[in-house]
Amino acid sequence: MSDVRIITGNEAAALAVKLAEPGVIAAYPITPQTKLAEVLSEYVESGELEAEYIRVESEHSSLTVCISASTVGARVFTATSANGLLYMHEQLHWAAGSRLPVVMCCVNRGVGAPWSIFNDHQDSFSQRDTGWIQLYCRDNQDILDTIIQAYRIAEEVYIPVMVCYDGFILSHTMMPVEIPDAGMVKKFLPPYKPHTTLSPDDPKTINSVFFATRRENSEGILCDGYMDMRHKLQTAFEKSGKVIKNASREWAAMTGRDHGGLIWEYMTEDAELILTGMGSIATEATLAADALRDEGIRAGVVGIRAYRPFPKEEVVQAFKKATAIAVFEKCISYGYEGGVCSDLKAAFYGTDIKTPIHDYIVGLGGRDVKTGEIVDAARTTLESIRAGKTGNKTIWLNCYTG
């Protein structure tokens, strides 16, 4: 019989990490940290999880511990949110540049100032270009399954993975989650094989100063320069989409649970109006699509699961028949527009998709977004496009200030 528990997103994440059996967990235990780190410490304390649990004085240090432990061959985990993630910024680049398969949860919260502990995506969005894979979860089951998949992906392409899920909205809400069997997870997730191992028996220097050009080392072997290393990371990213899809497909074959590889679709087959977003807002949008269909509007939803690598080909396929697109996103690139909207437009450039896009900035700092509000916004988008207004627009939903 399957083991279903009614748990929060944080508890689902902790269970997933336990099943992935990391050797080292590092965490800064104070706000904006969530209960996830606390539950993991209990697993280690009780002996349910055999791991070194290292409490540190800052998020910068927690990722540094993960980088070091991963370098010497341990599977690692850490978690943070909001300003804690920003404090890791330098080390995020370092983990990616070192090609270490660190897996981290970002429990998405708004960034200060002013202080907020509530949900939006500005924290992980602002770390978009650090060289991490970013996956966004739509519910608590997705959180559990994605973390397990994240280790498989990270260790295959040697790129760190950030598993992002909505603070409070998922992290503190309990819902039924099916817990996979430990043996099955072991079968899915082979042991971590580091690309380089530091050991006193085989001393090496890694990540020393790289010069602009390629150079011979002391043994006369021509080595990559800095730019070549960066190109290798980009190439690995280009291949990672396929690895993410494979991991998702294999997991679905084993468990029957398919959260989509890079994107997931809901009733898009004949959709004239497509709603899109990342995380729980995309789940909420599926209810809006149901309601719009009750009104006779053929609506569907595309959930963006992988934000980096951005699923260029998949979105072109998914959106090609839509006559109106409404993006609902919880982040903004100040002075321009929301990130998903920009990336969609870039993906559509040079294709036959000329569909106008309305970009709704929603839910910043936890502002509530109800299904009915998504319905109204999406309907307005469709009506305005039908009326011949073909311009793109950015609209702040439920925002009343002057």
Add this chain to the structure above:
Amino acid sequence: MPAACHFCGITKQQIKRCKGPWAICHMALFLGEIMAMHEIIWHGRGGQGVVLAAQILAEAAYIQGFPGVTSAPTFGPERRGAPLTASTRISNESIRTFSQIGSADIAVILDETLFETATSEGRIKESGLVIVNSTLTPQQIRPVGNFTVATVDATGIAREYHLSMNGSPVVNTSLLGALSMASGLISLENIEKGLKKKMPQDKASLNFQAIQTAFKRTLYVGSNPKFRTQEKS
């Protein structure tokens, strides 16, 4: 399977347009075949076990066979003594909404002084159900809105069973008994099972005695008595 609901004559195809008593009357007819969501909001003060009650109800509902359940605390920093809410959603399909509950089908009020806030404009659906911890009868409470009121003296029951924490009576579990009685949504048997998932055996059995007593003592009055689908034991 009858063609239409006994109570309001609605057919299965029309179910979403039901203006009746929050669709519960159709549950017995179309269980498992319709999408019916029940939104329950719990009002209390920090330290009263509001969040735990919302969780126990979600556990019990899942055991009863509702595949979609969620429970969530108010999204905010909680303080002992401050008014707060928690919510439970119960549905025949997986829950896809995580926004805060606007108008609830059922409001459960652990602290009577919160009655006015909890039942203010728009917080309860028309012909919804309000369950209050009070020594008053529903008639004495006299609701302004068009909803059913149920009362139970959960504080008195907590004293009878010596249920207390940090010197305050524990009223959250008794209100689960009142909810079972007044709504007929979740059986006592399943509430007991849900309770056991959230607390140790000895504590659960003492709390369940209080729940059974609360079930028996719950009084209700309203324009529509069909909330009560279970017979009084």
